[in-house]
Structure formats: structure tokens, C-alpha cells
Amino acid sequence: MSKGDFGFSGKPVTDVTIEAIRRGDITLDDVRIHPETLEMQAKVAEANGNPQLAANFRRAAELTSLPDSVVLGYYDALRPGRSTADQLTAIATELSSQGAIKNAELFLQAADVYARRGLTAK
Amino acid sequence: MTPNEPIGRFRFMNEQRVNLDGFATPAPELGLVAFDGPNDPKPSIKISDGRVVELDGKSESDFDAIDEFIARHGLDLNLAPEAMAIDSLEFARMLVNPNDSRKDIVRLAAGMTPAKLAEVLSRLTAAELVIAMTKMRARRTPSNQAHVTNRSDDPLLLAADAATAAAFGFRELETTVPVAGDAPSNAVAVSIGAAVGAAGVLVQCSVEEAAELALGMRGLVSYAETVSLYGTEQIFIDGDDTPWSKAFLTSAYASRGIKMRVTSGGGSEALMGGAEQCSMFYLEARCVALARAIGSQGVQNGGIDAASVAGAVPGGVRSMMAENVMVMLRNLEACTGNDALMSESDVRRTSRTHPIFIGGSDFINSGFGSIQRYDNMFGPSQWNAEDIDDFLAMQRDWGVDGGLRTADETEVARLRKRATDAVTAVYSHLGLGDFSQTWADQAVDAAGSKDVTAGDLMLPLNAARTIMETNVTMLDVISALAENGFDLEAERCLNMLKARVVGDYLQTSAIFDEEMNVLSLVTDPNEYSGPGTGYQPTAKRQAEIDNIRQQKSVEDLRNEQKIFASQNLRVRGSAEISYDPRDVVIGVSPATGREIWMTLSGLSVTDVIGELMAGLEEEGCVGRIVRINDSLDLGMIGLTAARLSGSGISVGLQAKGTALIHRRDLAPLANLELYSVAPTITRELYRMLGINAGRHAKGATPEPVRNPYSDEAIEARYHTKVVSLVAIERNCVTNASPETLEVV
Incomplete structure (x- = not known):
């Protein structure tokens, strides 16, 4: 194969x-x-x-x-103003635990940048 | 003229269509400037411990979300110092130098910042952009994309039009909806129609980001494109995304094996009021760098929805093409705009597209409206169903492959019928809806949705709801196709699903050919390095480009003339010199009454002769018809006839209708009157020519006759026919002496 x-x-x-x-x-x-x-x-x-x-x-x-619905849910969480930095970090932890290390990194970076640029949920 | 009214010349010019377009005085503070905005930074990069700490004049602490993502993901930091040190003009020259390979250029460009590439590409002239595009696009074989939509989301018409678009050669079909809820139905209908038309045609349904992905996950579409990027943070956020959400979305598509590209395009930030005093081109440079950074395989840009904004400022059209070349420099698939209509003027919109058309790109149009303008739910495109024959003629004129081909009328009729049959069967099988026979018949014949009056406007929405509620996937569609005898289409849809498992079409610039081979940066790389290299159409493809349906051979015209052949022009015997002063010879050409019976104006040769004879008779002269067999030259025909004529005056007539009055003492190429534009000569004018020939014979004063005026491209219409008719005349030339004819 x-x-x-x-x-x-x-x-x-x-x-x-x-x-x-x-x-x-x-x-x-x-x-x-x-x-x-x-x-x-x-x-x-x-x-x-x-x-x-x-x-x-x-x-x-x-x-x-990951199931379709979970993928769509994660996408939504990354849209502007949808998640707090903590929520993004929590998803990163969730992703890490499923072996999705690179996606976890993306979420951690987003948590950091979103907080600095005011893109987190108010 | 009133005091406030412009003079006639300007009133006339103001009425021309180009003056419906808006032209903007550059307003850099609003972003209404193509290049060199007041806030465009100088290119720079500082790297410390493998981390970008300054990008294009901005230090790390000031990075906005776009800078941040590009700095962290988008640049080759090992190469950056070397690449950024290259003089921009030197690098610009590499883009047009056949000795610098595409590979080397994209390798270096990977280390260049947005401002650097903006500076490089702003140095290329229009002609240099054409060469750069020829050399830098990723895929060797050019291609094209079509819009397939209609005002009522009519599934039958969508399928018929999708099959038609595939038959014309489009390899990607993009649909969208006037009613958002209809999207799943459109996706199914266009996918079925595409499969009817050809194998390997990619299909997308442009709707809101998450909804589009959901359609892809069900297998109902095979690629995505409307994943929008913007060049300023504020507008990006207004678009309800961030670079991180777009990066994730990009990966989400790849995780389901679905091809995707992003969309950007200069002018959108200015249009949305957030250009931050930057030029359109610099902001687009940020978008393209970001597209690469998030891992998109390609970009649709070149104005797109804001094409008219870019088109309104000086150099704006050049900047749109430069945007496309920038995508190619970033080693990405370039879907090169020519999408939203950017001018009311046919001249301007052709001018905007033409350099890209001859340079060649991965998709010349990122949406050629394969349907009529009014049916395009993206808004009218730069090119539409109205222009398909123009586009095919342009391909033929330049020997250029713009991705389209001539489609045979009976074949298109068959495909449209099959497409509507297939959709009818599938919708019925899956409980999505039932179509009346009248509706189906109208859809097959329709040139647009206005021709379909029997449709049920609620059916698409109900079908879409059922698709979502009963979780219909492409597997169900395939099954329904197969159950109803559409084995070929079932197979083609299945092959598109299997392609997702293999994943080769996720690579840059991937399309399928009709044998389902992937053509991409990987499998079909563009290695242009000067004349004689790069893409050359195969003989088969060249024939498709050359053989448009309107072309006619000499044989076609000979056969056309045969339809009008008659026996009413008979030979009476050899022609002698007359001494009757009332005698005027009508000298006709060798093919007259042998092979040519119909003049270019649509009058038969005998009708023309009849008018000439009647005109002569009015003046008390006697016309005599003599066929001159040894020359097809009208001057020689006229002169030979004049020398036989008792009055010394003749009328010369070529079978195609060109006519003159000659006199026996003139030089062969001289004449007394000439009707040179045969297609525009009327019965009345031939009668007048007869009258004037009579007056010349009597020594009376003829009435001056003017050739009829026309602003039409008469020569374009008839010159090819003239060449063939002259060839037919030449074949009839013999040494035989003149012979008298009579009309019976």
C-alpha cells in the first residue's frame, strides 16, 4: 500500500x-x-x-x-470576538491531548495575539 | 448650443459608453491610489535569534495581526537577509530574464517582505508583466473558470448550464445563490451538470465560510475559493475572521481532502473605508504574503469585487495584473481576476483582460460568466455568455490557449438534455422535488432564466432543506445517478470523491484533465525560459483553438453558391464587335452563371443584370450581356467589354457584385464609375449604374452616384468570402473568347 x-x-x-x-x-x-x-x-x-x-x-x-462539527466549532472559536484568551488556551490543551500539537500551537499563538490586539471576546 | 452646453464634439464624446465609468482623482489618504501610498513602508526586515523583530519598518511590539502572522509563518528567515539585500530593480529584471529560472526566483521571493515584493513589481511595465506572467505562473497549462448561476437557482438550468460550461472547456465551475438557503441544491445541480459535461471538472459553491466548508465535507462540492483575506487588520476583522481563523479554515479544507484557495484583491480596503493611507498594491502584497503564510495553495486576486475601484485610478489596471504576478512569485496558484465587470466599455474591459489572456495564467478568469449577464448572481462578469464567441475568436487570432474550446451545437443540446434528465432523476429519487416536462424542455432550450417560465420558485429551497435535514451526501447523489442509469455521471462524481483520498489535487495549481490526470505545479510545472519553451498547445488542442464553428472554406462557399444555381443564364454564341452606337456591353466575369449565382448583397446575378439592362433601356440604349472568360480583373473585364461595345461604353460586373463603367480608350485600371463595396449595392444603385452607362454612351451628363455609406465592418464581414469567390473566379478563367449570354 x-x-x-x-x-x-x-x-x-x-x-x-x-x-x-x-x-x-x-x-x-x-x-x-x-x-x-x-x-x-x-x-x-x-x-x-x-x-x-x-x-x-x-x-x-x-x-x-476530529468530527466535522468539532472542526467547524474550533473554526468559529477562532473568529474575532468569539473567545476569551483563556478559552483559546483551553482549546489548545484539548487539541494537545488529542495529539493535535500543531493546531494547539496555532491556538496558543492566537490567544496571545488576540489579547494584545483586542480580538478576544469582550 | 446653449451657453452651458459643451461643443458638439464633446457632447458626442460624452455619450460614449466609457464615460459611464467612474474615474477617480487619486486620493492617497483614502487608499485611492494604485502604487506608492503615503503610508506604504520601505521594505525592511530585522531578525534576532531566528525571530522577526522588525517587518517593513514596523517593530515587533507594533505588529498587527497580519504582520504577526506573516512574521511568524510566512517568510523563509534563512533566505531573508540575502533576498532583502537584492536591489529591487535587479530582481525585477530577473522576472523577465529567460536565464533566471522560475525556481530560483520563487526561492528568493520566499525571503522577501510584502513591501519588498510591492517595490519589485511596481517596477515592471505592462509588457514586462506579460513576460513575467508567462514565466512565473506555476502550472504550465493555462486554464479557465466559469460562473454558473441563475436568478431563480433553477436546478435544471444550473445543471444544463454547468454541462454547457464544461463542454466549452471550463475546468472549474463556481456557483452561488441569490437565496442563501438554496446553496445545497445549487451544489448538487452544478455537480451533476459538470459531470454530464466532462470528466474532472471542479465545482464550488460560494457562500458563507462555515456553510461552504460544510458543503465540502458532504462531498457536494470539490473545491473552495471564497475564503477572503484583507490587507488591513480592521477590514480583516470586519470580514469576521483573523489570520488565525483563516489558517485553521485552510487546514480544515485540507483535512477533508478539499482543494481551496483564498480571495483578496486591491481596492477592497479602500472600498470598505479602511485603507489606512496605504496603496492598493501594498495592501494586496500583505494579503498575498498572508495567503502563503497560512498555507493556502493559491489566491484569487486582481481587483475581484473592487476591480472597478482599482480601475478608477491611474495605473490601477496594471496594478491588478501585478497582483496576479505577485501570487506567482509567492509560488502559489494564480486565479487572475477578470471577474467582476470593471467597465461599461467593451474596449476597456478587453484591454484590462488582454495582457493576462496572452501571458497565460492558472485561471485566466476567476469567473468567466458562462451564463448571461443578468443571470450572474455574482454580478455581471468581465466576460459573459455574450462574449464566448469573442473569446474563442481571440484565442484563434493570437494562437493563445485561454482554456476554452468550441462546442458543437448538437452536442451541447444533447448534454443539456442529459443534464436536466439526470437532475430530474436524482431529485425525484432522493425526494428533493419533481420537475414538470415543460420546465425541463424550457431549461434545455433556454439561453437564460428569462426563457424558463414553468419553474417552481420554491423547489430549490425545499430541495436544499431536505438535503440538509436528511443528510444527503455525494454518495447518495452517486447512488441515485447509478440507480437511474446515469452510470457515466455516477462514475465521474465518484472519481472526484476518490481524488480527495489521493490528495494530489491539493497541490499548487491543480486541475484535472479529462483523463483525470492532475496537472499542477508538481506534475505540470511551468519551465518557461524564452521562445520555444514553456507551454505549447498539442496539435489536438491547437485544432480546438483554431477551428471555430464560424469558419468557412472555399468549398463551403462553393456549395453555398450551388444552392442558388439556375439555368436562366444561357450561352448564345461567341461575342462580336458591334457598330450600333446604342449598343452597351455588360461584361460579366468568368464564374458568372457557372459557379457563382449570388452577389454579396444577396441579389442574384440575373437580378443585377436585369437592373442594368432596364437602366440602359431607360436611356434608349440596348444592353448586351457578354461573359469575358480570360480575366477575372474587373478593369480588364470592363475594358474588353467596352472594346466590343458599339458605343465604346461598357458595364463591367464581377459575379460577387462589384461593378464599374468603362470606356474603350481608357487604361485598363481606369474607369468612369466604380461600385466597389459589393455587399452594400442595392437594386436601385445597379439601375442607376445602367442609366449612367446609357448617358455616357449618348454623351449626356450622368448623375453622380455615391457608394452607399456604412459604419459597419463590411470588410470584416465579407473579405473572407471575397477571397474564396475570387479563387472560384480564377478557376473559371480560360483562354476562351468572349461569349454572348442571354437571360431566359
């Missing part, structure tokens, strides 16, 4: 067929990207002169295991 051969669920992408979909055997997790694939794409981005794109793919890899 190499990159992109299996979905987030671990099901080989070759098993994702029209027939399987019609049988109801396929879920969105079967056609969702696997974190290892994102890591591989990060290496490709690095090799093509874009470490920031690579960093994005690595943050993304951490988010693959």
Missing part, C-alpha cells in the same frame, strides 16, 4: 465502487483523506518550495480524526 491507496477509514480506495455505494457499504470516511496521505503531500509541497503549504497539510493531518 502506498499513499492515497486507502481512505481515512482504512478501506482501500479500490473497494470504493458504484456497486459498493449502491449496497450502502461506503461512508464518507471511506472517501476522506488519510493523515498519512497528507503527510506524504506535505513532503511533496516541501520539495516544491512551499513549506507553508506543507505546514498546512500537517495541521490538516491532525484534524482528520
Whole structure:
């Protein structure tokens, strides 16, 4: 097995067929990207002169295991005036505990900058 | 003229369409200036212990959120000292020097601050920007994106128009909604239509950030673009985001394997009243640096929604193109504006697009309105359905690949039918709604939503609600397609889902070709290094560019003439010299009555001859029709005829309708009267020509005749036909002596 051969669920992408979909055997997790694939794409981005794109793919890899609603909730928490610095720090802790270290760093940095620039919840 | 009224010349000029556009006196304090705003900083960077402590003249403690994010994430700090030390003009020259590779340039640009790149790009002239774009864009193969929307979110029309756009070659389709709640229905309809039209067409539905991501997570769209960035902190916050929330959003898309790019564009901060006395271009430089910093693979910019603001100031159009090149310098995908209509003038809007069109970008338009202007729910685009044939002709004129191709009418009709059938089947299967046959028939035929009168305006909203409430995903759509016999479309939709698992289309500038190969910075890198390098269309692609549906061959015109062929012009025998002073010879060209029967004005050759004969008769002369077989030159035809003529006067007539009066003692190329613009000659004028020839024969004074006036591009309309008709005439030239004809 190499990159992109299996979905987030671990099901080989070759098993994702029209027939399987019609049988109801396929879920969105079967056609969702696997974190290892994102890591591989990060290496490709690095090799093509874009470490920031690579960093994005690595943050993304951490988010693959979070449910859609949680991801959308975290996004909302980062919008201006939505969270106090403490709340952002708390999310960072939550993310760290789930192994999402890079996203945790992003939230910690946001907590710091938002406090300084008045972007936290009043 | 009243005292306060301008003189006629200016009244006339004021009425021209360009004067509907607003032109602003630069107001730097409002950000109404393209380059060099009063608050634009000088480029600088200070790094201490691997940390940026000064960026473009601002020290760390004064960093706003945008500075902060760029400083912490966006720059290659190892390279920065070297890159920032390069003279800006020197670096600008590298952008147009074929010997400096794109790779080296993007490597150095990664160490340059926003102000530095703004300074570099402000040094390029328009022509240099074209070269820089040709060289610096990430993907070798250019492409294009279409808007597919309509006023009523009509799913059938959306699907038919999406299939049509795909048939015309667009590789990304962007839809949006006049009614926010309709979005899921639009996403489904356009995705189905795209799959009907071609394989590998990417689809997005532009709505509020979180809602757009939710559609992507369900697989209902395959990329996102309207993730907006702004160049000042205040306007960024007004847009209800921060660099951190945008960075997170960017990762959220990637975490679901969905391609995305951000949107920015000069003038938006001035438009929103928060430019902080900076130039549009400098603020855009911040946006582009931030786009790279947050890890977006690409940027849609070049004015965009504020294109008219940028277009209103001196150099504004150049700055919009420079914005695009800046994206390329940051090694990102460039979706190059030419989106919102920035002028009422066809000349100005073409001028704004043309350098980008010939330079070539990842997407020439970040939204070519593939539908009519009135149906574009983003507002009219710079290019619209009204202009598709113009765009195709421009591609052909310059041999340029602007991403479009000619679509066959019967094929488009078939695709539109199939698209509406597929949507009807899927909506019914999933309980989203039922369409009447009349509605479907109207959607297939419609040139726009005004042609669809049988639609149910509530259906899209109900369908959208059901999609959300019953959690319909692309898997359900695929299943419904397959259940109803749309196997090809089911397969194509499935392949778009599988592409998310593989992730190759997350890389910079990725699109799919129709065999589902990814073309991107990685797989199809632009390595332009001067003439003979870089993108060259394949022979197949060149043929698509060249063979527009309107082109006609000599053979086509020969066949067209055959439709009008008749037997009413007969040969009576060889033509002799006459000594009758009333005799006026009408000399006709070799193809007359053989291969050419219809003149360019739409009168038949025999009708023209009839008018000439009648005119001569009015003056008491007798016309004699003689075909001159040994020359197609009208002067020689006329002169030869005049030498046979008893009066010494002749009328010369080419079968295409050009006519003159000649006299036997004149030089071949001289004449007494000439009707040179055949397409505009009327029956009355031919009659007048006959009358005047008669008067010349009698030695009376002819009435002066003027060629009819026209401000139309008569030559553009007819010159290609003329070339073919002349070729047909040439084929009929023989050594045979003149022969008398009669109309029967």
C-alpha cells in the first residue's frame, strides 16, 4: 500500500465502487483523506518550495480524526470576538491531548495575539 | 448650443459608453491610489535569534495581526537577509530574464517582505508583466473558470448550464445563490451538470465560510475559493475572521481532502473605508504574503469585487495584473481576476483582460460568466455568455490557449438534455422535488432564466432543506445517478470523491484533465525560459483553438453558391464587335452563371443584370450581356467589354457584385464609375449604374452616384468570402473568347 491507496477509514480506495455505494457499504470516511496521505503531500509541497503549504497539510493531518462539527466549532472559536484568551488556551490543551500539537500551537499563538490586539471576546 | 452646453464634439464624446465609468482623482489618504501610498513602508526586515523583530519598518511590539502572522509563518528567515539585500530593480529584471529560472526566483521571493515584493513589481511595465506572467505562473497549462448561476437557482438550468460550461472547456465551475438557503441544491445541480459535461471538472459553491466548508465535507462540492483575506487588520476583522481563523479554515479544507484557495484583491480596503493611507498594491502584497503564510495553495486576486475601484485610478489596471504576478512569485496558484465587470466599455474591459489572456495564467478568469449577464448572481462578469464567441475568436487570432474550446451545437443540446434528465432523476429519487416536462424542455432550450417560465420558485429551497435535514451526501447523489442509469455521471462524481483520498489535487495549481490526470505545479510545472519553451498547445488542442464553428472554406462557399444555381443564364454564341452606337456591353466575369449565382448583397446575378439592362433601356440604349472568360480583373473585364461595345461604353460586373463603367480608350485600371463595396449595392444603385452607362454612351451628363455609406465592418464581414469567390473566379478563367449570354 502506498499513499492515497486507502481512505481515512482504512478501506482501500479500490473497494470504493458504484456497486459498493449502491449496497450502502461506503461512508464518507471511506472517501476522506488519510493523515498519512497528507503527510506524504506535505513532503511533496516541501520539495516544491512551499513549506507553508506543507505546514498546512500537517495541521490538516491532525484534524482528520476530529468530527466535522468539532472542526467547524474550533473554526468559529477562532473568529474575532468569539473567545476569551483563556478559552483559546483551553482549546489548545484539548487539541494537545488529542495529539493535535500543531493546531494547539496555532491556538496558543492566537490567544496571545488576540489579547494584545483586542480580538478576544469582550 | 446653449451657453452651458459643451461643443458638439464633446457632447458626442460624452455619450460614449466609457464615460459611464467612474474615474477617480487619486486620493492617497483614502487608499485611492494604485502604487506608492503615503503610508506604504520601505521594505525592511530585522531578525534576532531566528525571530522577526522588525517587518517593513514596523517593530515587533507594533505588529498587527497580519504582520504577526506573516512574521511568524510566512517568510523563509534563512533566505531573508540575502533576498532583502537584492536591489529591487535587479530582481525585477530577473522576472523577465529567460536565464533566471522560475525556481530560483520563487526561492528568493520566499525571503522577501510584502513591501519588498510591492517595490519589485511596481517596477515592471505592462509588457514586462506579460513576460513575467508567462514565466512565473506555476502550472504550465493555462486554464479557465466559469460562473454558473441563475436568478431563480433553477436546478435544471444550473445543471444544463454547468454541462454547457464544461463542454466549452471550463475546468472549474463556481456557483452561488441569490437565496442563501438554496446553496445545497445549487451544489448538487452544478455537480451533476459538470459531470454530464466532462470528466474532472471542479465545482464550488460560494457562500458563507462555515456553510461552504460544510458543503465540502458532504462531498457536494470539490473545491473552495471564497475564503477572503484583507490587507488591513480592521477590514480583516470586519470580514469576521483573523489570520488565525483563516489558517485553521485552510487546514480544515485540507483535512477533508478539499482543494481551496483564498480571495483578496486591491481596492477592497479602500472600498470598505479602511485603507489606512496605504496603496492598493501594498495592501494586496500583505494579503498575498498572508495567503502563503497560512498555507493556502493559491489566491484569487486582481481587483475581484473592487476591480472597478482599482480601475478608477491611474495605473490601477496594471496594478491588478501585478497582483496576479505577485501570487506567482509567492509560488502559489494564480486565479487572475477578470471577474467582476470593471467597465461599461467593451474596449476597456478587453484591454484590462488582454495582457493576462496572452501571458497565460492558472485561471485566466476567476469567473468567466458562462451564463448571461443578468443571470450572474455574482454580478455581471468581465466576460459573459455574450462574449464566448469573442473569446474563442481571440484565442484563434493570437494562437493563445485561454482554456476554452468550441462546442458543437448538437452536442451541447444533447448534454443539456442529459443534464436536466439526470437532475430530474436524482431529485425525484432522493425526494428533493419533481420537475414538470415543460420546465425541463424550457431549461434545455433556454439561453437564460428569462426563457424558463414553468419553474417552481420554491423547489430549490425545499430541495436544499431536505438535503440538509436528511443528510444527503455525494454518495447518495452517486447512488441515485447509478440507480437511474446515469452510470457515466455516477462514475465521474465518484472519481472526484476518490481524488480527495489521493490528495494530489491539493497541490499548487491543480486541475484535472479529462483523463483525470492532475496537472499542477508538481506534475505540470511551468519551465518557461524564452521562445520555444514553456507551454505549447498539442496539435489536438491547437485544432480546438483554431477551428471555430464560424469558419468557412472555399468549398463551403462553393456549395453555398450551388444552392442558388439556375439555368436562366444561357450561352448564345461567341461575342462580336458591334457598330450600333446604342449598343452597351455588360461584361460579366468568368464564374458568372457557372459557379457563382449570388452577389454579396444577396441579389442574384440575373437580378443585377436585369437592373442594368432596364437602366440602359431607360436611356434608349440596348444592353448586351457578354461573359469575358480570360480575366477575372474587373478593369480588364470592363475594358474588353467596352472594346466590343458599339458605343465604346461598357458595364463591367464581377459575379460577387462589384461593378464599374468603362470606356474603350481608357487604361485598363481606369474607369468612369466604380461600385466597389459589393455587399452594400442595392437594386436601385445597379439601375442607376445602367442609366449612367446609357448617358455616357449618348454623351449626356450622368448623375453622380455615391457608394452607399456604412459604419459597419463590411470588410470584416465579407473579405473572407471575397477571397474564396475570387479563387472560384480564377478557376473559371480560360483562354476562351468572349461569349454572348442571354437571360431566359
